[in-house]
Amino acid sequence: MIGKGRPKICVPIMGDTQEKLLAQALKASQSVADIVEWRVDYFETVSSLETVLATLTELREALANKVLLVTFRTKEEGGEQEISLADYRQLCLEVAKTGAVDLLDVELARVEFLGRGFVQELKATPVKLVMSSHDFKKTPVDGDLVFRINVMKQLGADIGKIATMPQQLQDVLRVMGLPTKVRGFNQLPVAVMAMGDLGKVTRISGELIGSVFTFASLEEASAPGQIPVEQLAPILDVLHVPEK
Structure with missing residues (x-):
């Protein structure tokens, strides 16, 4: 269950063809990842909804043992392709x-x-919603980040996700403190991460800070600072805090 114990590990797959x-x-499917994210914005025929859905069926079968997350990351938030609001909705x-x-x-x-x-x-x-917000240039002030999580909750998110780009160590520490800051008045499970090399510590500290899942790279990273999955898993095991 996402939100209990060690943070779940998510790896992205970003192939541009079905093959x-x-x-x-x-x-x-053979990795230690708990969640596999299909980054649809990398798919070269994403404009063909029929092809996307057919590919999804194939992926579901191939990933029967994993939680499957589907994401179209827009260009504005670090994705590969532009998409109209109407096409995003559909x-x-x-x-x-x-x-x-x-x-x-x-x-x-x-x-x-x-x-x-x-x-x-x-x-x-039947789908559960991960409502996300990304800032690849900076780490907004705490009030802005807390506000975003509150809006996610009000809009019906099942999980909130915040990813920011730190410019200094203080930014990393602020992101790490975010789950605790919102927990008193907002019980929405959240995943938080600071990107880049400076923010790598946020990708391993989820159990300590209350971040429910973390992203690792399988073949290539979908965001700066992701740690290869085979390296990340043993680190999370070492940092695991057994229940008393």
């Missing part, structure tokens, strides 16, 4: 309706434009 994706999925809804995906990443900034009705349609499907 590459399925090869990556096979490797991911893609998310059609993916959710398949029942083949466990978790769906929806960006807070897109949800704020698309409204509560969009979230309600998604919540009518």
Whole structure:
């Protein structure tokens, strides 16, 4: 269960063709990762919804032993491709309706434009929502980050995700303190991470700070500072705090 004990490890697969994706999925299925994220924005035929859904079916079968997270990361938040708001909405809804995906990443900034009705349609499907916010340039002030998590909760997120780019050590420490800061008045499970080399400590300290999952690289990183999965898993094991 996400949110209990050691943070779950998520690895991205980012192939631009179905053949590459399925090869990556096979490797991911044999890894120690708990969650596999399909970064659809890397897929060269993402404009064909039929192809996307057919590929999703193949991935679900290949990753039967893993939690499957589907993400289209927009260009504005560090993704590979542009997408219109209407196409983003349709893609998310059609993916959710398949029942083949466990978790769906929806960006807070897109949800704020698309409204509560969009979230309600998604919540009518079996999928759980990871509502995310990314800043690849800086780490916003604490009040801004806390506000974002509160809005995620109000909009119906099942898990909140905050990723920022630290400019100094203090930024990293602020991100690490975020789950504790919001826990008193907001019980939304959150995953927080500071990117880049400076923020690597946030990718291993989840159990201590209350961050429910962390990203590791399988073949290549989807964000700066990700640690290879085979290196990350034993570190998390060493840092695990047994229940008394």
